[in-house]
Amino acid sequence: MRAIITVMVAICLSIGFAQPNIDWEQDYGSEIADECYDMIRTHENGYLLIGYQHDGREWPTGANCKVIKTDSLGNVIWNQDYAAENLDSLGGYFKCGTQTIDECYILAGTRFTTHPGIYQSYMIKIDGEGNIQWEYSIVRNGPSAFYDVVVSEDGNIYLAGSSGYLTKTDSDGNIIIDADIDIQGNGFDRILLLQDGNLLLAALNPDIILIKIDNDCDPLWTRNLQLNYGMMDIIQTSDDCFICAGYYGGEQGIENAAVKFDNRGNVVWTRNWRYRRSFEYLRSITELNDGSYILGGIGCINPNELPYTFLQRFDNNFQNQWTLSFEEFSSSPRAILANSSGSYIIAGTKTMVLE
Numbered sequence: 001m002r003a004i005i006t007v008m009v010a011i012c013l014s015i016g017f018a019q020p021n022i023d024w025e026q027d028y029g030s031e032i033a034d035e036c037y038d039m040i041r042t043h044e045n046g047y048l049l050i051g052y053q054h055d056g057r058e059w060p061t062g063a064n065c066k067v068i069k070t071d072s073l074g075n076v077i078w079n080q081d082y083a084a085e086n087l088d089s090l091g092g093y094f095k096c097g098t099q100t101i102d103e104c105y106i107l108a109g110t111r112f113t114t115h116p117g118i119y120q121s122y123m124i125k126i127d128g129e130g131n132i133q134w135e136y137s138i139v140r141n142g143p144s145a146f147y148d149v150v151v152s153e154d155g156n157i158y159l160a161g162s163s164g165y166l167t168k169t170d171s172d173g174n175i176i177i178d179a180d181i182d183i184q185g186n187g188f189d190r191i192l193l194l195q196d197g198n199l200l201l202a203a204l205n206p207d208i209i210l211i212k213i214d215n216d217c218d219p220l221w222t223r224n225l226q227l228n229y230g231m232m233d234i235i236q237t238s239d240d241c242f243i244c245a246g247y248y249g250g251e252q253g254i255e256n257a258a259v260k261f262d263n264r265g266n267v268v269w270t271r272n273w274r275y276r277r278s279f280e281y282l283r284s285i286t287e288l289n290d291g292s293y294i295l296g297g298i299g300c301i302n303p304n305e306l307p308y309t310f311l312q313r314f315d316n317n318f319q320n321q322w323t324l325s326f327e328e329f330s331s332s333p334r335a336i337l338a339n340s341s342g343s344y345i346i347a348g349t350k351t352m353v354l355e
Contacts (some may be wrong), residue, residue, distance in 0.1 A: 008036040008049050009350035010074045013311075013324075014343050020311075020324060023343060026074035027350060029053070034066065038096045039335040039347035043103045043128065046071045047337070049347055050107060052093035053081055063091040065109060065122075067130065074345075080130040092122055096148045100125065100171070101155050104133060108159055110145035111137060119144035121161055125173065136173040140165075150193040152215065160188035160201055168217055177217050183209050190234050192242075204231035204244060210265045223265030229257050233284045238291055241268060245295055247281030248272040254279045256297055258318065275310050275323055276301065283348070286336040291316035296333030296346055306351055309333060 007029025013020040028034065033054040040048050047070045055062040065082040082094075092111035100106055104127050111120035120137040121144045127133060138144070146161040155171035164187060168177040181188075186203040194200055194212075198220065203209040208231055212220040231246035240263045248257035250272070257272040274280055280299035287293055293314045300307035309326040311333070333348040 007350050008034050008051060008068060008347070010039070010047065010049060010070065010345055010347045012074065012343055012345050020322075024074055026070070026076075028068050028076065028079070035093070035349050036334055036347055037094065037109075039337060039345070040097045040099060040105070041337055042069060042105075043099065044071070046077065047074070047345060047347070048097060048105060050094045050097045051349075052091075052109075063093055063112070065092050065094045065107070067094065067097075067107065067126070069128075069130065078130050082124065082132075092120075095145060098149050098151050100151050101153070102171075103128060106149055106151060106157055108146035108149045108161075113139075121146050121159075121165065121167070123149070123157075123159065123173065134173050136169075136175075138167070138175075138178065145187075147187060147189050148191045150191055150199070152193060152197075156215070158191055158193075158199060158217075160191035162187035164188060164203075166191075166201065166213075166217055179217060181211070183211075189232075192234065192236050194236055195240060200234075200236070200242070202231075202234045202244075204234060204246065206230060208244060208259070210242070210261065212265070221265060223261075225265075225267065227259070227270070229259060229270075230281070231257075231259070232282060235285055235287055237287055243285060243287075243293070245282040245285035254281060256280050256282050256295075258282070258285070258295070260318075269318075271318060273320075275299065275312065275325070280310075283333050284336050286338055286344075288338050288344075289340075292321070293318070294336050294338070294344060296336055296348070298332050309348075311346065 108123040
């Protein structure tokens, strides 16, 4: 019997200007479906893989928030499901996570409820052993989820999510601000803690909307760029600019795309390209210490075949240096972390065919 399953995956590669080498690869998952949405570094220099595990029942029933903690070589230290204990909740997923100043972690996402159309934006704080320190849900009408989270130097927590929601809490999860920002039905995909201590809210698809806010969540400037781009990730660069990575939908179909903005949200340049003649789009981007960039994406040549994964390195002028393709499996690269040793870790979801 032929079956297709998904598992969480982490891959370590040695970096260089030539083709990189795969140092190790670890797969984590059940026999049905696991999805990795984010990866963060632990205080011990290992990794937390964040997402959900699904037991095969009709979605969303059976989807449980999931976290895997590993050491620096990807070996599992603990594997924890955070199943819904409330009878009103059907399960959920973690979409994002971050470290706290007291060596714990904030994880955030959504809970599905038994009430049609009612969702809970959900966050928890766990210690290094995976024990819950506190948890908090905000009940909203309609789809509701936290998509990204950051912690400021004073310990306050900022969360961005669906339908333009912006939430600020203290270090114990008590709500200070819960605002609904009108961005024409879009949600905030990312929130960045900036070099100047302020924050950037980014709605990346279908329009690129950037809003810079101060620590009190008051807007400093807003940019609404109605470009024909669908962006999946954004970073602040070392030269105090921003780069989005995603896809461009033009006359030739879907292809990889990147857009650079200055620190006021004005477009500096746009790039779009294909690694192959196929459907492709980028999922993640990170900047390395030398000012170059690693981008991860996924593509498909034949709709009847599994898609392929690729990584590309660009120099600080955004000129391609190398491309690495993973032909043996389909993996959607959700996060890339650079190590001081010169290697980097890619985490995502891997599709496997079982015969």
